[in-house]
Amino acid sequence: MSGSDGDRGQREVIVPKGLFDITKLSIVRAHGSRLVADIGAEYLDFASGIASLPVGHSHPEVVKAITAQAQDYLHLCFNLTAYQPYLSLAGRLNNLAPGHGPKKTMLLNSGAEAVENAVKIARYVQKREGLIAFQHSFHGRTSLAAGLTGRVRAIKAGFGLPHPGIFHAPYAYCYRCSSGLTYPNCDIRCLKGLQDLVRYSIPAKQVAALIMEPILGEGGAVVPPVGFVQGVAKFCSDKGIILIMDEIQTGLGRTGAWFASQHFGVAPDLVLTAKALGGGLPLSGVTGRAEIMDAVYPGGLGTTFGGNPVCCRAGLAVIEIIEQENLVVRAAEIGSKLKQGLDQLKEMFPIIGDVRGLGAMMGLELVEDTASKTPAVEATKKLFETCLRRGLLLVSGGTYRNVLRLLPPLIVTDDELEQALDTLKAALTEVIG
Ligand SMILES: Cc1ncc(COP(=O)(O)O)c(C=O)c1O
The missing domain is CATH 3.40.640.10 (Type I PLP-dependent aspartate aminotransferase-like (Major domain))
Known part of the structure; x- marks a missing residue:
């Protein structure tokens, strides 16, 4: 998961520690919904610069x-x-x-x-x-x-x-x-x-x-x-x-x-x-x-x-x-496709306490158990890292640090939505069992 040793070393020497270093990645190229890191690995970008890239990376227009x-x-x-x-x-x-x-x-x-x-x-x-x-x-x-x-x-x-x-x-x-x-x-x-x-x-x-x-x-x-x-x-x-x-x-x-x-x-x-x-x-x-x-x-x-x-x-x-490209309507469609897939995951994994959001802004709140709703902070971190290792960049958040958010660009394809849901399922299986 870590970026090249050169970039890592430079970051530590040159940039203050107060800035987040969430993924430890260094990106060299990005197009549409995809990121390419200096280590050669490709990622599906469901962070989109924290909801900043509605038309994806480097749209030609x-x-x-x-x-x-x-x-x-x-x-x-x-x-x-x-x-x-x-x-x-x-x-x-x-x-x-x-x-x-x-x-x-x-x-x-x-x-x-x-x-x-x-x-x-x-x-x-x-x-x-x-x-x-x-x-x-x-x-x-x-x-x-x-x-x-x-x-x-x-x-x-x-x-x-x-x-x-x-x-x-x-x-x-x-x-x-x-x-x-x-x-x-x-x-x-x-x-x-x-x-x-x-x-x-x-x-x-x-x-x-x-x-x-x-x-x-x-x-x-x-x-x-x-x-x-x-x-x-x-x-x-x-x-x-x-x-x-x-x-x-x-x-x-x-x-x-x-x-x-x-x-x-x-x-x-x-x-x-x-x-x-x-x-x-x-x-x-x-x-x-x-x-x-x-x-x-x-x-x-x-x-x-x-x-x-x-x-x-x-x-x-x-x-x-x-x-x-009718992306406002597409955002609603992305929301219903993600919601459907995430609701299915909620049925399978009780760690998912809540599935919510609207359009291309969805979140999973993770809890130790559904009765106490104790925030599953460590599991959230592990899931984020496991998704990343499997090629999916998500965003974590929430006051209690137990929400995983899906913020894809609005040009994301149906195949990419499926890929993200499959990766999330595989990561849940790996981390939670
Ligand atoms: C709702 C909301 N308001 C304000 C901000 C701050 O924006 P910026 O980081 O561009 O200063 C953000 C950033 O995440 C935000 O989500």
Whole structure:
């Protein structure tokens, strides 16, 4: 499983240990859904750069668009001069994002930067500072985004106190309900957590925004009930709180809709994109209602490289390919094929406590036994490693480090889906017996 000794040695000497080194691989080539390592081995990529490659590695149309743009100009800085790739992509996002009425988009470099800017805009508009986020969420690793993230391990631990004014409410993580109840009999009790926050912790009038992932990504592919997401949206509109939907992982087709918010019939005030948007290049966006996006004074927002022309051309190509190849529908199909196969594995291997997800964003939560639901952390690690040794790259995750996630590119073939399920079955047999 380990990469070449040369790369290993260099990594240890040159790069800080704080960066994850999950697979120990060094990759030399990647195409479609496949990776080739320096040791010659080939891998089926069900991580896709952590949900960042909807059209796979080095799609020829993306490469063509990038190359053409590189020949015109690489960088101008949108603060200084306008350019068409930025305007075209921002326009596309305005049209695609959920909700009616005029919208505007600003482009940035990374997911965390989109989170930071959405919060700046919301605080400026509202003249309030408080922020609500959810337990189990992930919003990035800059200091404010890490503060919003609803998990301590590997995000906040050791990095000082989080920013003041951030409050976390329970998410509808039904497999591990914080009230010990079962959906739908629970009447979505977790929504009460929001009322409790504005009753006991911060007056609603001091809350600028609430940020939520419509489906938890790093939290382990947790899909909440429709009533939960709609209840959150209603809470925000009742209290005059800006709803920021973090669709950095779910956006642009991955879940079988352009935006996962659409599964829940919710149109947020601001929606965040990144990952898939650049098709492998660093790019993110904040899209929202024009009157909110326009509120900040000229010069109050900006970045040197955000909306870089080469990245925007890649983004435009990605959206075009998703449309032409009908990949939003394909994502839903991938979801049902994977769900069917994973449910069969659940019947065979009781270590699989829960199979969940939507579209090409599926997760398996692994437990010591189905009654206690004790997280099977070691087995998760072993399964991840065994799948990798057998040629399948997955992503692990979840607050309790016991979720294996399947995040294939949306161009994955049926044969590759079968191959992934077969590998997972063989790995489960090898590790669990
Ligand atoms: C939902 C969500 N928000 C924000 C981020 C942060 O994005 P980035 O790593 O580009 O800063 C991620 C990254 O995994 C994410 O999944």
